Amino acid sequence: MGVSGCGKSSMGAALATAFDLPLIEGDDHHPQANVDKMSRGIALTDADRAGWLATLGQALAAAPQGAVMTCSALKRSYRDQLRAAAPGLRFVFMQIDRAEAERRVAARAGAGLHMFPASLVANQFATLESPMGEAGVLTVDATAPLAQSVSAVRDWLADAG
Numbered sequence: 360m361g362v363s364g365c366g367k368s369s370m371g372a373a374l375a376t377a378f379d380l381p382l383i384e385g386d387d388h389h390p391q392a393n394v395d396k397m398s399r400g401i402a403l404t405d406a407d408r409a410g411w412l413a414t415l416g417q418a419l420a421a422a423p424q425g426a427v428m429t430c431s432a433l434k435r436s437y438r439d440q441l442r443a444a445a446p447g448l449r450f451v452f453m454q455i456d457r458a459e460a461e462r463r464v465a466a467r468a469g470a471g472l473h474m475f476p477a478s479l480v481a482n483q484f485a486t487l488e489s490p491m492g493e494a495g496v497l498t499v500d501a502t503a504p505l506a507q508s509v510s511a512v513r514d515w516l517a518d519a520g
Contacts, residue, residue, distance in 0.1 A: 360432035361453035362483040364463035365501040371429040385430035402482040416444030455501035
């Protein structure tokens with residue numbers, strides 16, 4: 360979880376491979392209205408995210424064997440909604456500073472690789488309620504090498520039993 364540009368998709372894919380679990384890419388589950396809104400540079404509201412989060416919760420509930428999901432999960436209420444759908448859910452918080460997130464998103468959008476424009480990164484930081492201190496959350500440096508972060512997650516999950 361984390362703001363756009365933090366590396367959720369890369370981390371999610373790497374963890375899904377490492378744990379031999381299905382990957383649920385949160386962005387793939389946005390309704391077209393959300394995609395259109397973001398593509399126009401309009402930030403999503405809680406109301407816009409409600410159905411999307413419900414869909415993601417259903418996807419988690421439908422994977423009792425486990426899954427890796429990428430999702431911004433910016434607010435505690437969003438994380439709590441996902442936790443209710445999948446008791447025992449854990450979050451990896453990809454922590455990144457705003458300048459680096461904006462740089463990454465601008466590069467991605469400029470290459471036509473994502474619907475999300477860099478202009479929306481500020482809104483994500485304004486919306487973000489840090490999960491640090493919540494149970495079942497590991498914070499990793501989003502600028503660290505991916506292999507190092509995957510190893511930290513593996514160790515954390517192994518220690519959690």
